[in-house]
Each structure stands twice: as C-alpha cells, then as structure tokens.
Amino acid sequence: MDDFIYNLPAGTIPFTFTYDGIGYTGCNVSSNGFITFGATAPTTGTYSPISSTTTYAGAVSAWGRDARGGFTFTATRTSGSNVLTGVSSFHGIEVGKLLWVGSGGTATAPAGIPAGTTVTSFDAGLGTITLSANATSSATAADHTCLSGELRYETIGSPGSRIFVIQYKNFRRFGTPNTNINANFQIRLYEADNAIEVHYGNCNATASDTPSQVGLRGASNTFPANVNNRLVASGGNWASSSAGTSNSSTCAFVNTTRPASGQVYRWYDPPCAPPSANVTLSSPNCATNQYTATVNVTALGDAPNVNIISSIHGTIATGVSTGSYPSNPNALGTPESFTVVHTGNAICNVPLGPVVLNDGDNTCHVANTFPIPDNGCGVANFLDLPFCVSDPGTALGTDVYVSSVELVIAHTYLEDLEIQLINPNGTPVDLVVARFGSGDNLGTLAGCTPRFILQDGGTPLTTLPTSNVVGTYAPEQSLTTLHDGSDPNGVWTLRICDSFGADVGDVRFVKVNLIPCLAPTASSSSTNDCSTGTYTASVNVTALGTSASVDITSSVHGTLFTGVGTGLYSSNPTTLGTPETITVVAGNPACNLTYNFTNADNDEVCHPITRIPGEQHLPHHQRAVLRERPGHRLGHGRLRAERGPDHQPHLER
Numbered sequence: 001m002d003d004f005i006y007n008l009p010a011g012t013i014p015f016t017f018t019y020d021g022i023g024y025t026g027c028n029v030s031s032n033g034f035i036t037f038g039a040t041a042p043t044t045g046t047y048s049p050i051s052s053t054t055t056y057a058g059a060v061s062a063w064g065r066d067a068r069g070g071f072t073f074t075a076t077r078t079s080g081s082n083v084l085t086g087v088s089s090f091h092g093i094e095v096g097k098l099l100w101v102g103s104g105g106t107a108t109a110p111a112g113i114p115a116g117t118t119v120t121s122f123d124a125g126l127g128t129i130t131l132s133a134n135a136t137s138s139a140t141a142a143d144h145t146c147l148s149g150e151l152r153y154e155t156i157g158s159p160g161s162r163i164f165v166i167q168y169k170n171f172r173r174f175g176t177p178n179t180n181i182n183a184n185f186q187i188r189l190y191e192a193d194n195a196i197e198v199h200y201g202n203c204n205a206t207a208s209d210t211p212s213q214v215g216l217r218g219a220s221n222t223f224p225a226n227v228n229n230r231l232v233a234s235g236g237n238w239a240s241s242s243a244g245t246s247n248s249s250t251c252a253f254v255n256t257t258r259p260a261s262g263q264v265y266r267w268y269d270p271p272c273a274p275p276s277a278n279v280t281l282s283s284p285n286c287a288t289n290q291y292t293a294t295v296n297v298t299a300l301g302d303a304p305n306v307n308i309i310s311s312i313h314g315t316i317a318t319g320v321s322t323g324s325y326p327s328n329p330n331a332l333g334t335p336e337s338f339t340v341v342h343t344g345n346a347i348c349n350v351p352l353g354p355v356v357l358n359d360g361d362n363t364c365h366v367a368n369t370f371p372i373p374d375n376g377c378g379v380a381n382f383l384d385l386p387f388c389v390s391d392p393g394t395a396l397g398t399d400v401y402v403s404s405v406e407l408v409i410a411h412t413y414l415e416d417l418e419i420q421l422i423n424p425n426g427t428p429v430d431l432v433v434a435r436f437g438s439g440d441n442l443g444t445l446a447g448c449t450p451r452f453i454l455q456d457g458g459t460p461l462t463t464l465p466t467s468n469v470v471g472t473y474a475p476e477q478s479l480t481t482l483h484d485g486s487d488p489n490g491v492w493t494l495r496i497c498d499s500f501g502a503d504v505g506d507v508r509f510v511k512v513n514l515i516p517c518l519a520p521t522a523s524s525s526s527t528n529d530c531s532t533g534t535y536t537a538s539v540n541v542t543a544l545g546t547s548a549s550v551d552i553t554s555s556v557h558g559t560l561f562t563g564v565g566t567g568l569y570s571s572n573p574t575t576l577g578t579p580e581t582i583t584v585v586a587g588n589p590a591c592n593l594t595y596n597f598t599n600a601d602n603d604e605v606c607h608p609i610t611r612i613p614g615e616q617h618l619p620h621h622q623r624a625v626l627r628e629r630p631g632h633r634l635g636h637g638r639l640r641a642e643r644g645p646d647h648q649p650h651l652e653r
Contacts, residue, residue: 002069003066004031005031007026008026008029008153010024011025012027012153013025013189015162019037019058020218020269029166030046031068031171033212034049035166036057036058036059039057040054040055040057042056042059047064048213049061049217050221050227050248051246051247055219055220057218057219061213061214063183063212064212064213065210065212067173068172069149069168071089072179072181074087074141075142076142077139078138079135079137079138080135081135082132084129084130084144086140089204090122092148092149092170092182093119094146098147099119100117101113101144102142112136112139112142117133148170149170150170153165159191160191161191162190162192163190164191165186166187167186170182170184173209181205181209183203186198186199194268194347196267206254207254209253209254211250211251213250213251216228223244223247224244228267229243235252238251238257238259238260239260272302272303272342272344272347274348274350275306275342276297276350278298278352279294279296280294280296281357283386284359284386286389290330291329292326292329293338295338296325297323298322299322305320306321307341308338311354312330333359334356335354335355335356336353336354359387359388360386360494362509363509365506369506369507370383370507371504371505372409372496372504372505372507374502377498380497383497384493385494386492387494389488389489389512389514390489395485396482396485397480397485400515401516402482402513403513404512405453405475405479405510406443406454407443408444408509410445411506412440412504413438413503414435414441414442415434416434418430418496418497419431419496420495421482421492421495422493423492424489427484429478429479431477432476434463435462436463436465437464439469440467443508448509451509454472454479457474458471458473515590516588517586517587522539522542524539524597525540526538526599528576533575533576535576535597536570536572536573537597538570538571539584539593541565541567545591546586546587548587549563550587551563551564554572554583556578556580577598578598580598582594
C-alpha cells in the first residue's frame with residue numbers, strides 16, 4: 001500500500017462534521033498519513049500535507065510523510081526450508097498476511113519465496129517465522145516484508161456522540177533504511193463537539209529516520225493564519241510538543257523520539273462561540289454558617305441569551321444576558337457546580353465549578369485546600385483565608401480578648417512568608433514576618449498537632465533556620481492590637497503572602513482563641529516549719545490582668561484576703577502532708593489562677609530525729625540534724641561538727 005488516495009464520498013461520514021466553518025460528510029484519505037476535505041484531492045505524491053500548496057479545503061495530518069503499509073525486517077532464509085531465522089523485529093508481523101523478499105511495494109513476491117506465501121506462525125522468543133511454503137533461495141540477514149499494513153475507517157458511538165475513525169495499522173516509511181519501523185495511529189472526527197483527535201498506538205523507530213508533519217491546515221498553507229501544527233525536535237518528547245514555528249514544522253520519529261502508545265493530540269473547532277463566565281464566592285455568613293456563589297456572565301459568545309443552572313438549586317436564571325447572577329445560599333463546605341447554557345447550541349454550554357467555601361477555623365485541612373500564591377507580596381497577591389468566630393463577648397478589649405493564635409502551615413523556606421491576622425473590624429496585626437530562615441513548615445503537618453502558637457509573652461521569634469516549628473512564640477506585634485472595641489463575632493481573615501519565587505505551600509490549620517478576660521499573673525512558693533510540722537503556702541501577684549482587684553482563697557483555710565492588688569500573700573500554716581489549693585480569684589472566674597501545694601513542694605523536707613550509731617553519749621543539749629548539701633547526691637553528704645547556741649559542737653551530716 002503505497003501512495004494511494006481513497007475518496008470517501010459525501011455521506012460516508014454519517015454526520016455533518018464542520019471543519020474551518022464548512023460542513024462535510026466525506027473526505028479524502030491518503031496512505032501517507034493524512035486526510036483532506038473539499039473537492040480538490042491531494043496528489044499521490046503529497047508527503048507534506050500541511051506545507052503543501054495543493055488547494056484542498058483543509059487537511060488533518062497524523063504522520064504526514066512518504067509512508068507505506070507493511071512491515072520490513074531482516075531474516076535469514078534457507079532454500080528448501082519454510083522457517084526464517086534471526087528475525088530482527090516482530091512489531092508488524094501478523095499470521096495470515098502475505099510475505100515477500102525485499103522491501104518492494106508490489107504484491108508479487110520476488111524470487112526467493114513463492115508467490116502467495118503467508119505467515120503461518122512466529123516465535124519472538126526464538127526469533128523465527130514459519131511460512132506456508134519453502135524458500136526457493138538462501139540469504140543471510142536479508143530484507144523481507146510482511147504485507148500487514150491496513151487502512152480502514154469505522155463509525156463508533158450512538159447518534160449525537162458518534163466518532164468517525166480512520167485507522168492506519170502497521171505503516172512504515174518509504175525508502176531506506178526502512179527495516180524495523182512500525183507506526184500505528186488513528187484520526188478521529190467527533191460529532192458531539194466537532195473535535196479532532198489523533199491517537200497513537202505502538203510505534204517503533206530506528207536511530208535514523210525522517211520526521212513527520214503533524215497538525216491541521218486550512219484552505220491555504222499560510223502560517224499561522226491557516227496552520228495549527230506541532231513541533232518535536234530530535235531528542236524531544238511528543239507528550240510535550242511545541243506549537244509549530246512555520247508551516248513546515250515537523251515531529252521527529254526516531255528510536256529516542258517517538259509517540260508513546262496512548263499519546264493523543266486534540267483540536268477543537270466548535271460550531272459556535274461559547275459564552276464567557278466565572279464564579280465568585282461571598283464571604284462566609286457567620287450567623288447562618290452559609291455562603292453564596294455568584295455566576296458572572298461576561299460575554300454571550302454567539303448565543304442569543306443564556307440560562308444558568310445550579311447543581312443544587314436548579315435553574316437560577318433564564319434567558320439572561322451579561323451580568324451577575326447569585327445562586328441560593330449553601331451551607332459552608334457544600335460544593336456547587338453551574339452550567340451556563342448556550343441557548344442556541346448545547347455544544348457550547350460552559351461548565352463552571354465545582355466551587356466551595358469552607359469555614360477555615362479549627363479544621364485540619366488537606367494539602368492545597370488553601371494554597372499560598374507564590375511571590376505575591378510585591379503585587380498584593382495574598383491568600384485571604386476567611387473564617388468565622390463566635391463568642392459571647394461583644395467588644396474586643398472590654399469583655400473579650402485574643403489569647404492566642406494557632407497555625408499549621410506547609411511551606412518551604414519560611415523566611416518568604418508574611419502573616420497577618422485581621423479582625424472583623426479590619427484591624428490587622430503582624431504575626432510573623434520573614435522568620436525561621438530556610439526552614440520548612442510551621443506546626444506539624446500530620447494531624448495538625450502539635451501546632452505553632454502565637455501568644456504575647458511567648459518565646460521571641462527568630463531568623464535562624466528552623467523547621468516544623470512548634471511551641472509558643474511572641475508575635476511580631478502584640479495581640480492586644482486587635483483589641484479595638486469592635487465585635488469579635490463575624491469573619492476574621494488570615495492573610496499570608498510569599499515574598500520570593502520558587503518555594504510554595506498552603507495553610508492547613510488556623511484557630512483564634514478568645515477569652516472573656518485577661519488573667520492575673522502570679523507565682524507560688526511554700527516553706528516548711530519542721531518544729532511545728534506545718535508548711536505555709538504563698539502566692540506573689542505581680543499583675544491583675546483585667547481585674548480591678550483579686551481575692552485570695554484557700555481550700556483549707558477559706559478566704560484569706562479580699563479586694564487586694566499586687567503583692568505577696570501567705571496562707572495560714574497547714575499540716576505537712578495535707579494538700580492545699582490557693583486560688584487567686586479574678587473579676588471573671590474564667591481567669592482565676594489555682595496553685596496546688598503539699599509539703600513535697602518544699603525542698604527542705606522534715607524527717608524524724610534519728611539516733612546516729614556511736615553518738616549515744618552526746619550531751620542532751622546537742623542534736624543530730626540531717627541536711628543534704630546542694631551539689632551532693634542524697635546519702636553522700638558529709639559529717640561535720642557545728643556549734644549550737646551553747647557553743648557546743650553539733651553533728652551535721
């Protein structure tokens with residue numbers, strides 16, 4: 001099969017296929033790897049269908065070149081034997097197909113194998129082919145050709161979604177070298193959306209071959225107005241081909257550069273112009289835990305008007321023009337999709353979505369739910385992550401306070417990040433700006449715990465490279481900046497930007513912790529009195545928080561002090577071993593402080609008097625005291641004599 005043109009007359013394609021604005025039901029099929037449309041057929045010697053000046057109305061080229069059906073290989077034959085040995089390749093060998101000697105293009109077998117000889121079996125493992133007749137001459141590593149080339153067409157699918165398929169099977173280049181080359185591909189014409197696809201099957205090539213033209217041409221070869229073609233250089237990849245740079249651009253076809261099985265190129269020439277539209281989302285409605293999606297129609301294409309259909313709420317607009325059309329509210333976290341219906345031709349309907357708005361607060365999100373735009377700080381391209389906060393308080397800094405912010409952020413090179421928190425009134429506070437150097441990730445990505453926490457009084461932020469940062473750190477600005485008297489209930493925003501290209505990431509977790517007051521600040525201590533067998537617990541109040549004054553109470557002795565300010569406050573003596581809880585009672589019980597004591601809280605523990613062997617004759621006014629000196633392990637103190645008030649030596653261990 002070489003240099004054939006097959007005319008498929010009108011009606012062969014069972015639907016009207018529109019190409020370059022003209023409808024066709026027939027085409028011309030060339031054995032050189034392409035098809036054309038229109039009354040003018042290509043010549044049998046057309047091998048470059050895209051750059052050709054032939055005046056056909058259009059061309060679709062999958063493997064445009066001087067091609068031939070059949071598969072040529074080398075093998076050794078022996079006169080009188082029907083077995084070929086040392087077969088170089090089996091890519092295009094098929095049982096039942098004719099076989100000839102050489103690589104010629106006629107159906108008459110040259111001398112060496114009788115005419116009409118076919119392949120009866122083959123064994124790729126042994127490298128042999130068995131023929132239906134014995135060879136009449138011998139030759140070593142000689143060219144042989146299996147006439148397995150096939151060119152056919154077929155319609156698949158049902159009316160409305162039919163596909164007209166032209167299939168090339170077991171084709172090779174014409175000329176030399178041509179052994180072991182095998183190409184399999186299809187050209188597909190789609191009824192539903194007027195698309196063109198080229199599908200490639202198993203292809204085999206050699207180190208040296210000629211390239212092919214791949215793409216579309218219109219009524220002329222004017223580039224680029226009437227040409228849409230592909231370019232693959234030798235050593236390149238068909239899966240990442242480039243747009244052609246001229247009407248003669250080609251795709252290399254060698255053993256290192258050939259289409260993989262399953263490679264598809266698709267061109268779309270719709271019979272109508274689709275509308276243009278997008279979807280925008282409202283901020284979350286924190287009172288109802290809902291959001292609203294709005295479809296914005298920016299152009300009608302060639303539609304007289306459009307309908308808008310929601311996957312949840314059905315038709316939300318009918319026969320409308322350009323404009324914005326809100327859907328009905330959805331619960332936060334519920335996805336919604338839309339179809340903008342071209343009322344003139346359904347092929348040009350526009351699907352949108354799905355879209356969804358999640359409440360970002362206190363949820364461990366999967367990767368890329370909230371991606372951070374790369375290199376966006378300089379152009380105000382932020383991630384603004386809105387989330388709802390609900391609290392009984394009504395005025396930040398008066399009856400509700402920001403205690404801390406918890407974050408988990410996946411991002412390489414943390415120094416790129418600038419992070420802000422914005423309250424519902426629009427007041428921002430800088431949380432983190434260019435910290436932790438080349439480290440990666442704030443918080444723990446797996447399970448979102450433990451987290452990176454920002455709280456006034458925390459550890460100072462650092463510029464040292466640190467990864468997977470957890471613990472409590474002081475923010476760049478005090479969280480009291482957010483205490484502007486505004487209502488905390490509503491939409492808060494975590495704003496993040498990236499100040500440098502290349503490193504990227506996303507937000508996994510955010511939570512704002514609100515408290516109804518600021519707790520007092522205090523510390524605790526206790527002392528033992530071994531002579532009375534008691535201990536005394538104390539608290540030192542150093543700040544009152546938001547309380548005007550505090551009370552000090554004991555679980556053992558009741559109320560100790562009322563309406564006091566800062567200072568040191570001691571309880572009454574408590575029997576050693578008896579637990580006692582001291583409470584610093586704030587103006588709001590939520591900010592009370594509690595401290596638990598027993599004699600074990602004191603490092604000087606009293607022990608009963610013990611006779612020390614060899615000291616029975618000490619005078620009655622001398623006493624043995626067991627004391628562990630700092631820096632010595634228990635039981636390794638030293639025995640020394642000290643004088644008591646009577647100036648007599650006392651033993652001390």
